[in-house]
Amino acid sequence: MNYKIFIYTLFLVFIYTINGDEKNNNSELVFIYNANSGIINSLIDFCHKVISPETYECNLCALTYGVFAKKEIWLDYIKSLPINSIFTYKDKILDKKLDNVIFPAIFLKKNDRFIQIISSLELNKFDSLQDLIIVLNSRIKENGIMKKEEKIITDEEWKNKLTSSEYHILREKGTDRPFTGKYDQFFEDGLYRCAGCDEELFISETKYNSGCGWPAFYESLPNKVEESEDNSFGMKRIEITCKNCGGHLGHVFNDGPKPTGLRYCINSTSLDFEPENDND
Numbered sequence: 001m002n003y004k005i006f007i008y009t010l011f012l013v014f015i016y017t018i019n020g021d022e023k024n025n026n027s028e029l030v031f032i033y034n035a036n037s038g039i040i041n042s043l044i045d046f047c048h049k050v051i052s053p054e055t056y057e058c059n060l061c062a063l064t065y066g067v068f069a070k071k072e073i074w075l076d077y078i079k080s081l082p083i084n085s086i087f088t089y090k091d092k093i094l095d096k097k098l099d100n101v102i103f104p105a106i107f108l109k110k111n112d113r114f115i116q117i118i119s120s121l122e123l124n125k126f127d128s129l130q131d132l133i134i135v136l137n138s139r140i141k142e143n144g145i146m147k148k149e150e151k152i153i154t155d156e157e158w159k160n161k162l163t164s165s166e167y168h169i170l171r172e173k174g175t176d177r178p179f180t181g182k183y184d185q186f187f188e189d190g191l192y193r194c195a196g197c198d199e200e201l202f203i204s205e206t207k208y209n210s211g212c213g214w215p216a217f218y219e220s221l222p223n224k225v226e227e228s229e230d231n232s233f234g235m236k237r238i239e240i241t242c243k244n245c246g247g248h249l250g251h252v253f254n255d256g257p258k259p260t261g262l263r264y265c266i267n268s269t270s271l272d273f274e275p276e277n278d279n280d
């Protein structure tokens with residue numbers, strides 16, 4: 001048995017919980033795999049995935065498989081959540097209320113009540129781990145689970161701290177009118193910070209002239225922005241927020257230049273610029 005199979009078997013044999021510091025104990029995320037527990041089932045399940053990935057039924061396994069090998073991004077994401085996560089199998093779930101549920105599925109368990117936040121139908125449509133994280137993140141927020149930083153500052157405090165246009169863009173998800181923002185046609189060397197909390201978000205080396213009417217970057221600084229699904233105005237877009245304060249920044253699209261192919265389309269009002277020579 002090679003190293004990867006061994007680790008994966010361990011992963012499947014035990015129900016495991018990922019805990020972090022200071023998590024909220026009234027709620028937890030419950031990930032239920034479409035597989036039965038036990039070492040034989042685990043091996044069959046594993047072989048099935050390797051031999052015939054296209055017919056593999058549990059897309060939750062397929063997406064998150066490799067967590068110990070290369071997908072630290074999944075583990076980091078789970079650890080960053082303000083609630084605990086439990087990973088288990090359908091045959092371990094004894095709750096009668098879940099008898100008619102099709103697995104895999106993801107639930108939010110709040111005071112012993114199971115709320116299905118991602119169904120098997122949705123899970124099986126995701127093509128990548130990133131898709132799963134984006135949707136999961138939005139559903140968690142919709143259910144009132146906020147990251148620690150997001151609830152420290154109240155709405156009233158934001159109103160006092162920000163100008164009215166900053167408040168509108170950052171806290172009410174507004175949008176600058178195109179071609180009007182102070183950083184749209186602005187290409188000096190330096191650092192762009194969040195206008196809400198001063199966190200470093202983008203550097204001028206990754207800024208380019210997209211012609212779209214808003215400042216565009218092909219990359220954010222690592223781990224500084226968060227993506228969520230945004231289905232407002234009848235469009236399917238990916239919203240970008242500041243990971244530190246939750247402030248709305250803009251959206252990310254797949255029509256950017258190399259090397260990432262991404263276009264982070266950001267409101268000037270969400271940014272503060274710091275010229276490079278200030279850092280000397």
Ligand SMILES: [Zn+2]
Pocket residue numbers: 194195196197198199242243244245246247
């Ligand atoms: Zn911020």
